[in-house]
Amino acid sequence: MPSWAIVGATRGIGFEYVNQLSSDAKNEVFALIRSQKTAGPLNELAASRKNIHVLETDIGNPTKLKETAGEIGSIGGGKLDVLVYNAFFHGDSAELSPSAFAGREEELENYFFEPLKVNVLHLIHTVNAFLSLIKKGMERKIIYISSPSGDLEFNRVSELSTAVGYSISKAAGALVMTKYASELKSEGIRALSISPGWVETDAAKDLITSPGAFEVILSTLRKYNPNVKGMISPKESVESMLSVIKGLDESTSGKFLSHKGNLEWF
Template identity: 80%
Template sequence: MPSWVIVGATRGIGFEYVNQLSSDSQNEVFALIRSQKTAGPLNELAVSRKNIRVIETNIANPAKLKETAEQIGNITGGKLDVLVYNAFFHGDSGELTPSAFTGREEELEPHFFEPLKVNALHVIHTVNALLPLIKQGVEKKIIYISSASGDLEVTRIIELPAVIGYSVSKAAGTMIMTKYASELKEDGIVTLSISPGWVDTDASKAALTSPEAFTAMVSTLRKLDPNVKGMISPKESVESMLSVIKSLDKNNSGKFLSHKGNLDWF
């Protein structure tokens, strides 16, 4: 039975990963969450599908993650096939450009470092805790849900000077995956950073406070892809990503790809 861990599974893309994977009774799905307070729909799904296990953990705490890994290993026989790290933090002051922090330096440090913790540092904590299980798995895949806003060329073309902390942290997370790909090659482990596309989630909607903001975003993204019309559904995004993950092997380990398996980000 293939085993999957989805980190950040209560809603949006993470929830849809759990939903689609658990629809196949052959998959064993571990949904790692920060708090039960927001896990109502996930727990409801777990009641109807016995191959889902919801586990509350703390990705900022290596000791807690070790306990979580032991809990998973006790169920799977010490193995894990695929880890999907979907947890993220967007951060505040997203509209400020680098120079706009002049005179607002007290805001810069949390804006820069808080996303970096969740989107990069805690990635290492999570992978390291689960790595002994992954080494014993069959698929041996580590997947990081990144963002096109962390890509240098995308940022250059669409001319996006804001959301510094989020973009920098996603670029850092992507680099970490490439580092793991190099380190773990001899263990047969492959890694991938993947952008889910522009997905219709609560977080995406929160960033678009008006119809004018949506129109402005479409116009910005069309600098890169003239065919952009709007957001795609979590269902479409995850279906596409799972197809890319299925084809992941040593030849593309460590790469950063779109949900389409190429550099067509939207």
């Protein structure tokens, strides 16, 4: 029975991963969340599908993560096939460019380092905590949900000068995954950074609440791809990503790909 751990499974893309994977009774799905307070829909789904296990954990606490790995090992026979790290932190001041922080140095430190904690440091904590389980799995795959914001060429072509902390942290996270791919290649473990596309999630909607924000984002994305029409559904995004993950092998391990399996981010 293939086993999957989805980090950040309460809503949006993470929830959709749990939903699609658990629809196949052959899959064992571990939904890792920060708090039960916002896990109502997830718990409802888990109540109807016995192959879903909802576990609270703290990705910033290596000791707690190791305890969670122990729980997964106990339930899943001491192994884990695929780890999907979907947790992320965007941060405030997303509308500011680097020079806009002149005279706002303290704000810059918070804005810069907080995304790095979740999107990079906690990623490493999480992978390290589950690595012994992955080594015993059949699939042996580690997946990092990233963003085109972390791609240098996308930033250059789209002229995206804002979202500084988030973009830098996502680029750093992708590099971490490349290093894992190199380190673990000889053990048959594959690592991949993958962008879900522009997905209609609550987090995405939060960024377009101001008048005209959607048009501004759309015009930015169209500098890179003139054919972008709007956001895609979590269902479409996850279906596409699962297809890419299924095909992940030594030739693509360590890469940063789109949900289409290439560099077409949208």
